[in-house]
Amino acid sequence: MKTRTEHDSMGELQVPVSALYQAQTQRAVQNFRLSSLKLPRGFIQALLQIKKAAASANQQLGLLEANIATAISHAADAQLAETDMQQYPLDVFQTGSATSSNMNVNEVLATLAGRQLGQTVNPNDHVNLGQSSNDTVPSAIHVSAALAIQQQLLPALQHLQMVLVSKSQQIGHIVKTGRTHLMDAMPVSFSQVLGGWQAQLAQTEHGLQQQLQQLQALAQGGTAVGSGINADPRFAALFCRQLSDNTGLAFHPADNFFSAISSQDSTVATSGALKTLAVSMLKISNDLRWMNSGPLAGLGEIALPALQPGSSIMPGKVNPVIPEAVAMLCAQVVGNDATITLAGQSGNFELNVMLPVIAYNLLQSVELLANGCTALADQAIRDFTVLEDNISKALALNPILVTALNPLIGYAKAAEIAKQAYKQQRPVLDVALEHTSYSRSELEQLLDPARLCQGGNVG
Numbered sequence: 001m002k003t004r005t006e007h008d009s010m011g012e013l014q015v016p017v018s019a020l021y022q023a024q025t026q027r028a029v030q031n032f033r034l035s036s037l038k039l040p041r042g043f044i045q046a047l048l049q050i051k052k053a054a055a056s057a058n059q060q061l062g063l064l065e066a067n068i069a070t071a072i073s074h075a076a077d078a079q080l081a082e083t084d085m086q087q088y089p090l091d092v093f094q095t096g097s098a099t100s101s102n103m104n105v106n107e108v109l110a111t112l113a114g115r116q117l118g119q120t121v122n123p124n125d126h127v128n129l130g131q132s133s134n135d136t137v138p139s140a141i142h143v144s145a146a147l148a149i150q151q152q153l154l155p156a157l158q159h160l161q162m163v164l165v166s167k168s169q170q171i172g173h174i175v176k177t178g179r180t181h182l183m184d185a186m187p188v189s190f191s192q193v194l195g196g197w198q199a200q201l202a203q204t205e206h207g208l209q210q211q212l213q214q215l216q217a218l219a220q221g222g223t224a225v226g227s228g229i230n231a232d233p234r235f236a237a238l239f240c241r242q243l244s245d246n247t248g249l250a251f252h253p254a255d256n257f258f259s260a261i262s263s264q265d266s267t268v269a270t271s272g273a274l275k276t277l278a279v280s281m282l283k284i285s286n287d288l289r290w291m292n293s294g295p296l297a298g299l300g301e302i303a304l305p306a307l308q309p310g311s312s313i314m315p316g317k318v319n320p321v322i323p324e325a326v327a328m329l330c331a332q333v334v335g336n337d338a339t340i341t342l343a344g345q346s347g348n349f350e351l352n353v354m355l356p357v358i359a360y361n362l363l364q365s366v367e368l369l370a371n372g373c374t375a376l377a378d379q380a381i382r383d384f385t386v387l388e389d390n391i392s393k394a395l396a397l398n399p400i401l402v403t404a405l406n407p408l409i410g411y412a413k414a415a416e417i418a419k420q421a422y423k424q425q426r427p428v429l430d431v432a433l434e435h436t437s438y439s440r441s442e443l444e445q446l447l448d449p450a451r452l453c454q455g456g457n458v459g
Contacts, residue, residue: 001016001017002016002017002018003015003016003017004016004017006022006023006026007023008022008023008024008027010023010027013026013027014026019087020087020107020108020111020112021087021088021104021107021108021111022107022110022111022123023107024100024103024104024107024123025089025090025100025103025104025107027100028090028091028094028095028100028103028104029089029090031094032090032091032093032094032095032100033091034091034093035091035092035093037091037092037093037360038085038088038089038090038091038092039088039090039092039098039101039356039359039360040144040359040360040363040364040367041083041085042144042147042148042363043101043140043141043144043359043360043363044083044085044088044101044105045079045080045083045144046139046140046141046143046144046147047101047102047105047136047137047140048076048079048080048083048105048109049076049080049143049243049246049247050131050136050139050140050143050220050243051072051076051105051106051109051127052072052073052076052077052080052242052246053239053240053242053243053246054127054129054130054131054220054235054239055068055069055070055072055073055076055127055129056069056073056238056242057130057235057238057239057242058129058130058232058235060238061232061234061235061238063129063130063232064126064129067117068113068117068121068126071112071113071114071116071117071121072109072110072113072121072126072127074112074113074116075108075109075112075113075116076109078112079108079109079112087104087108088101088104088105088108090104092356092357092360093356093357094356095356096346096351096352096353096354096355096356097133097134097137097351097353097355098133098137098355098356098359099133099137101137101356102128102133102136102137103123103128103133105127106123106124106127106128107123109121109123109127110122110123110126110127113126113127130221130223130230130231130232130235131220131223131231132222132223132224132230134219134222134223134224134225134261134350134351135219135220135221135222135223135224135226135257135260135261136220137355137359138218138219138260138261138264138352138355139218139219139220140359141264141267141355141358141359141362142215142216142217142218142219142251142266142267143215143218143243143247143251144359144363145215145267145270145362145363145366146212146215146216146249146251147247147249148363148366148367148370149208149211149212149215149270149366150212150249152366152367152370153208153366153369153370153373154205154208154209154212155370156369156370156371156373156374156377157201157204157205157208157277157369157370157373158205159373159374159377160201160373160374160376160377160381161198161201161202161205162377163377163378163381163382164194164195164197164198164201164377164381165194165198166382167194167381167382168190168191168194168195168198171190171191171194171386172189172190172191172194172195173189173190173191173450174189174190174386174388174391175187175188175189175190175391175395175449175450175453176188176189176190176193176301176391176394176395177391177394177395177398182290184394184398184399184400185400186400186401186403186404186452187395187398187401187449187450187452187453188453189450189453190386192453193287197280197283197284197287200280200283200284201277201280204273204276204277204280207273207276207277208270208273208274208277210273211266211269211270211273214266214269214270215266215267215270216249216250216251216252217251217252217253217254217255217260217266218236218240218243218251218252218253218254218260219254219257219260219261220236220239220240220253221235221236221237221239221253221257222236222254222257222258222260222261224350225258225261225350225351226256226257226258226259226260226261226262226350227257227258228257236253237253240252240253258350261350261351261352262347262349262350262351262352263344263347263352264340264343264344264347264352264354264355264358265344267340267344267358267362268340268341268344270362271336271337271340271341271361271362271365272337274333274336274337274362274365274366274369275333275334275337275365277333277369278329278330278331278333278334278337278365278369279330279334281326281330281369281372281373281376282326282327282330282331284376285323285324285326285327285330285376286323286327288302288304288320288323288380288381288384289320289323289324289327292304292320292323292384299390299394300387300390301386301387301390301391302384302385302386302387303384303385303387304320304322304323304380304384305379305380305383305384306318307321307322307379308321320380322375322376322379322380323376323380325372325375326372326375326376326380329368329369329371329372330369330372332364332365332368333365333368333369336361336362336364336365337361337365339357339361340357340358340361340362342354343355343357343358343361344358395449396427396429397421397425397426397427397428398428399417399418399419399421399422399428400418401428401429401447401449401452402414402415402417402418402421402428402432402447404446404447404452405417405432405436405446405447408436408438408446409436413435413436416435417431417432417435417436420435428447429443429444429447432447
């Protein structure tokens, strides 16, 4: 590999000729070889947006020459348009402040801006002007997570809810056996089942919207420890205004820079909201798997779309692959939340020192859940079919329907009828006809599953 000589405060270092980064990034490449995991594209792009907004703010404050500020902005735009991740090669497991990644972006932009101007642009004095890794990286976590939630997750979550509403309009009138403890219970309609799922998701969406507001408060301007040393007092507000204009999301300075730099409470809370969504999606996925189970020896209430052969040895077997895949990604999100929770408590005095792993796991959770919502909607829920014959047979034999007669004949008498119906595998209506004074037409009305879905007393 051909190299060139670069310098930093520790001396000379050989850097690949093709690299846009400089010495500090190369030192980190050599020092951190702990995994194959790299910080996500969204995080790098958030850093690029921050550098672009900072250059503009510093120019407005008269602290950065216009030609240098413009060159930095152009370089950032070029990288945002086509982010070459080979230029951002650092391991997730690096210095806890992610100083190496901050300098990586500073150096890439300095190189590109310098080439444009034909003069040296310094990664520290120019690109990093008025900034520290300690306020830039927490800000980049907030910016990247906020943009990903706003642009990817919320639209996917809303799409999943819309598909549930549409599906409910198609099949909501069909009544099936309800289940508690996985055992037969009172009947429910598909509109009630799908409506319950949609309500779960709507509640998690509300929680995410609340966390999105918290993410829009940025640590930028606090610099090294929260005091704002080496940053113009007007910088934070100007920076946020410019960043908001560039991204379309309204960012603002945090109320307290010391809290914003030393803690990661907002990202821990956001991860908690993501975990809640994962739990909801896991519940929905498992319900789909149970209702699809069979086709002969299971519940057999629905048939999910047949997407691929399910076995390498059993011909004709088809499995619920999308709910299974979504269940696994939900498990990953729950695990990511545990990592973020542990990392969030690592705020030692004035700085959290597990920022890179928080960024990686948070953005992965957002991406997984966004993709999972879309997959559930488009590859499982939208096109599943209801097996009405199976549902009707099970519903007719469900002895729990006798619950509706409790107010009329008492719990003990109803229990006797249910036990006999179950033992003899007879419709509960036929057994009730033998043990009560009600006529068949009266019992058909009293035990009508569609009516029982509506709740209340039958008498």
